[in-house]
Amino acid sequence: MEQLTLKPIKKVSGSVTLPGSKSLSNRILLLAALADGVTQVTNLLDSDDIRHMLKALGQLGVKVELNEDKTIATVHGVSGKFKTPDEPLFLGNAGTAYRPLTAVLAAIEGNYELIGEPRMEERPIGHLVDALDSIDADITYLKNKDYPPLKILGKKLAGGHVEIDGSISSQFLTAILMAAPLLDGDLNISIIGELVSKPYIDITIGVMAKFGVHVENDNYQRFVVNKGQSYQSPKSIMVEGDASSASYFIAAAAINGGEIEINGVGKASVQGDIGFAKVMEQVGAKIDWYDEKLVVRKGELNGVDINANAIPDAAMTLATVALFAKGKTAIRDIYNWRVKETDRLHAMATELKKLGAEVIEGNDFIEVSPPEKLNLVDIDTYDDHRIAMCFSMVAVGGQEVIINDPKCTAKTFPTYFDVLESLSTK
Ligand SMILES: O=C(O)C1=C[C@@H](OP(=O)(O)O)[C@@H](O)[C@H](O)C1
Numbered sequence: 357m358e359q360l361t362l363k364p365i366k367k368v369s370g371s372v373t374l375p376g377s378k379s380l381s382n383r384i385l386l387l388a389a390l391a392d393g394v395t396q397v398t399n400l401l402d403s404d405d406i407r408h409m410l411k412a413l414g415q416l417g418v419k420v421e422l423n424e425d426k427t428i429a430t431v432h433g434v435s436g437k438f439k440t441p442d443e444p445l446f447l448g449n450a451g452t453a454y455r456p457l458t459a460v461l462a463a464i465e466g467n468y469e470l471i472g473e474p475r476m477e478e479r480p481i482g483h484l485v486d487a488l489d490s491i492d493a494d495i496t497y498l499k500n501k502d503y504p505p506l507k508i509l510g511k512k513l514a515g516g517h518v519e520i521d522g523s524i525s526s527q528f529l530t531a532i533l534m535a536a537p538l539l540d541g542d543l544n545i546s547i548i549g550e551l552v553s554k555p556y557i558d559i560t561i562g563v564m565a566k567f568g569v570h571v572e573n574d575n576y577q578r579f580v581v582n583k584g585q586s587y588q589s590p591k592s593i594m595v596e597g598d599a600s601s602a603s604y605f606i607a608a609a610a611i612n613g614g615e616i617e618i619n620g621v622g623k624a625s626v627q628g629d630i631g632f633a634k635v636m637e638q639v640g641a642k643i644d645w646y647d648e649k650l651v652v653r654k655g656e657l658n659g660v661d662i663n664a665n666a667i668p669d670a671a672m673t674l675a676t677v678a679l680f681a682k683g684k685t686a687i688r689d690i691y692n693w694r695v696k697e698t699d700r701l702h703a704m705a706t707e708l709k710k711l712g713a714e715v716i717e718g719n720d721f722i723e724v725s726p727p728e729k730l731n732l733v734d735i736d737t738y739d740d741h742r743i744a745m746c747f748s749m750v751a752v753g754g755q756e757v758i759i760n761d762p763k764c765t766a767k768t769f770p771t772y773f774d775v776l777e778s779l780s781t782k
């Protein structure tokens with residue numbers, strides 16, 4: 357297994373331009389494919405999750421031209437008609453590809469098989485399949501009930517009323533919303549339980565609006581998509597920088613700036629993970645806010661106690677910032693960390709304890725208190741890009757650390773460690 361030794365970093369400073377948002381890239385690609393007309397997508401993320409979506413769209417008969425560095429895509433929309441692929445669609449471990457494609461393909465005539473990496477077969481999808489079944493979709497579990505892989509016999513669906521459990525993942529609701537304009541009738545959606553990760557629904561509704569489809573949102577409890585709407589190409593659309601990826605640079609500057617200028621997200625961001633910058637101000641970071649840029653400097657860092665349900669991805673970064681904050685940091689209401697790339701609650705707790713931190717791992721929370729001195733350890737990354745990136749903060753804070761399997765950042769940020777290096781003084 358490959359390992360990366362990160363030597364203690366004296367100071368981080370400089371300027372970084374974020375890669376495009378994963379969440380926006382995959383939503384925009386799928387809607388551009390379904391739309392009438394050609395769409396030029398700029399600042400597209402080039403990473404594994406996006407490659408899986410692009411490959412699947414190709415197999416479904418969508419023509420996509422990419423520029424040399426794969427950040428500009430010209431998508432030839434197929435007006436809601438796909439071809440039956442010759443091979444199963446392999447979607448890696450990309451939730452933003454697997455879940456939306458499940459709903460969309462259920463509503464388009466054809467025969468489809470959706471497969472993924474072994475971890476994808478452990479990530480639940482039953483709530484989405486149940487909701488689609490209730491409007492007469494034809495979906496079969498190929499291995500275990502409630503989990504991928506799936507076989508889908510796509511057909512025209514009538515619409516009506518669906519109930520969907522929102523307590524594990526917002527991606528199920530995102531998927532149903534994105535498929536709604538493909539149905540014959542109105543779609544009324546009621547949420548069972550408390551919807552998690554709500555800001556991702558705002559991203560979905562915002563992207564659908566750019567493609568000409570209006571969604572009514574009644575307090576995240578009921579949603580309506582009226583019939584008679586179809587996706588129309590906006591001609592060109594730019595992907596905003598990735599706010600979850602920004603969290604590592606915000607944290608690095610707060611721990612050990614220098615000053616980092618982060619280009620691509622700011623107060624105008626449509627992504628909920630920009631909320632991490634607000635949390636870091638509470639922790640003690642000094643941040644200047646611009647529409648599409650943040651400038652972050654070091655501050656005196658103190659532990660906080662936050663509900664992180666709205667920012668599940670960026671909140672992982674706070675767990676390693678906690679190593680350099682005074683007192684205890686508590687991150688709450690994050691049960692669904694357990695059903696992502698790995699069981700993130702357990703993995704974070706395990707690796708933080710190896711470093712010497714005092715950690716309490718609850719069913720849906722984690723509490724971290726820093727040790728006097730950090731241990732020199734190898735960090736296991738569990739094929740989870742965010743764990744690899746989060747634990748680079750150990751070197752930012754002045755302690756050498758070894759990151760196992762650093763290339764797992766390819767899921768969303770293949771060049772992360774090079775970018776960090778370019779900002780670092782050793
Ligand atoms: O819709 C999206 O783009 C995402 C939603 C979130 O998942 P959950 O809704 O499962 O929390 C997030 O963790 C994931 O990285 C991206």
Ligand SMILES: C=C(OP(=O)(O)O)C(=O)O
Binds near residue numbers: 449450452669768
């Ligand atoms: C949870 C994540 O990914 P996915 O879109 O596969 O759910 C993530 O990127 O942190």
